[in-house]
Amino acid sequence: MTVDTQTIVSVAAYAGGGLAMGLGAIGAAIGEGYTAARANLAVSRSPENSGEIFKNMLVGQAVAESASIFALVIAILLLFLDVPQPTLLKAAALFAAGISMGLGAIGSGVGSGYPGGEACFGISRQPAAASQLTTNMLIGSAVCQTPAIFSMVVALILMFLNLGNSAVNPTWAAYLGAGISMGLAAIGSGYGGGLAAGASCAGIARQPKTAANVTTTMLVGQAVSQTPSIFGLLISFILMFKTFPATGSISAAMALLAAGICMGFGGIGPGIGNGMAAEGAVRWVARNVESAGDLMRIMLVGQAVSQSTAIYAMVVSLVLIFVL
């Protein structure tokens, strides 16, 4: 049986499209389920505010949905993309685009469910602060979407990159590595950003006076939580845009694939950990606003230490790309 290149490209695009949508559906569904669960609790607590809670639930779920909508867009593009010059390299790039988007949507989807849920529950505690809670929820969950947007950008670049005369080996591994690096590294940052945003909605519901301090701490914490996904983006940009000399060796290809795997997995833990640190700081700024400065300081120190393993992973990835 002989398989022509066009068939291989189609197989890669369809498999990538399936992975993009299948993996991409996990996060948003869990996140929206959490929002709805908290909204139910909130309605049972104060049925007289059910209209406001219901409205807030739908707005929060709509934002959480966006990660899976990105995945849907990429999946549809992959299914119906017209490839004028099918090559094996194009097949690798299309498959990697699906992996990047599918994995990248998980964290943001789960994460943006937390602010939605806590804002709904908060409205039942403090109906007067409803508009403040909705605003804070929207800011927090919008920041949670950043890693999913990075993944979509990488997926689109992989799909429409001009491959030129790049050597098939080892460039195929560089593209796969780029997709894995961005997709996995986005999981932790998306989830961690959601933890911080959820705690800030809960905090504003507890003490609406502290809203300004709580939102500031949330944004700083979320920004630091995004760093591992930015490392992932950096490594995948290097892998996509660096020109690799043609080689017959399998180890040159595996070094590039390993660079992507290393940075991808390495970004998950620090992203979640930074989010936990930010969650703790935001929760206690709301309860003890006089210590906001101390809390911000210890949050940043703790996050910096938690970041260190992501930096080790980035160093090993850079060594794999540039030294070996």
Add this chain to the structure above:
Amino acid sequence: MAIEGVDIVKAAAFIGAGISMGLGAIGPGVGEGMVAAKACEAIGKNPKEAGLLTRTMLVGQAVSESTGIYSLVIALLLLFVV
């Protein structure tokens, strides 16, 4: 394309190094984040002891970091020594 034994061994070492550092970074990242979250809680409850709590947090995180450093050492050994 002829693939030699040495090439396969090197390829496996690279993949192993990537997996070692990648997976090894997850645990310390999450663990140190938990430490920082609880340190924030402790300072929120008792702001007077901020200095002592910062020190305790850093020592705890340093211990939690050690497994990440083991992963880094193994990754570098796989890349440069083996």
